[in-house]
């Protein structure tokens with residue numbers, strides 16, 4: 237197997253500048269792809285990652301866009317289309333979370349969480365379809381355990397992630413004839429910036445560390461799963477949700 241199986245291919249990673257997305261950007265670039273790294277607000281980590289990848293001899297470009305804003309998504313799609321006629325990998329990684337009890341959600345929370353997590357799957361796939369169809373492209377979405385079980389203060393986010401999982405299956409069937417594979421990665425708890433708001437994070441990670449295979453799930457574990465689903469070896473895998481949590485969610 238080639239050390240750079242994605243040589244000559246193009247990938248777009250939404251939210252690709254920090255956390256799990258940064259590991260995905262690094263991994264796909266390391267495997268030879270040119271990576272378009274999307275982010276929304278924080279220039280510094282995005283610029284640092286770009287410099288790191290280019291210093292390592294990889295190809296990458298940054299594109300700032302809020303995936304929850306259809307005008308931004310149009311610009312993002314135009315940016316990619318100006319640089320390549322074929323997008324080989326689309327990783328829909330960026331997510332929007334509001335940690336609240338179900339009775340505390342406002343209509344604005346509902347609109348933002350659904351638009352950013354679920355609406356963006358439609359707008360990005362629709363906008364990029366001309367670049368995805370007809371040449372074996374792979375789309376990978378990111379879910380969360382709240383899609384399938386109760387997680388404290390995660391009702392709205394869990395509903396959005398459940399929609400993403402089902403959309404992954406539906407799009408796999410609908411767009412399979414166009415040669416596009418759709419799969420989803422559902423990671424366990426990964427200690428990225430977004431979780432630092434949890435006052436119980438250390439205790440939570442410690443509890444998980446002792447279960448299943450032991451240890452905690454890392455951004456690299458998730459990135460490796462994305463690369464696996466994008467690989468030629470996964471050519472017959474579509475419409476699936478791959479759980480990456482060391483067995484923690486099984487008991």
Ligand SMILES: NC(=O)c1ccc[n+]([C@@H]2O[C@H](COP(=O)([O-])OP(=O)(O)OC[C@H]3O[C@@H](n4cnc5c(N)ncnc54)[C@H](OP(=O)(O)O)[C@@H]3O)[C@@H](O)[C@H]2O)c1
Nearest residue numbers: 251253254255256275276277278302303331425426428430
């Ligand atoms: N961490 C976990 O435990 C965990 C577990 C299961 C699933 N997941 C899922 O994995 C994915 C990545 O999670 P993470 O923990 O790595 O998140 P994170 O650290 O919060 O990811 C931040 C990245 O997303 C970008 N971003 C945020 N909102 C965006 C928007 N509206 N448009 C474009 N980019 C946006 C950020 O850009 P800026 O830097 O500009 O803000 C940054 O690049 C999410 O879908 C999440 O639900 C995470």
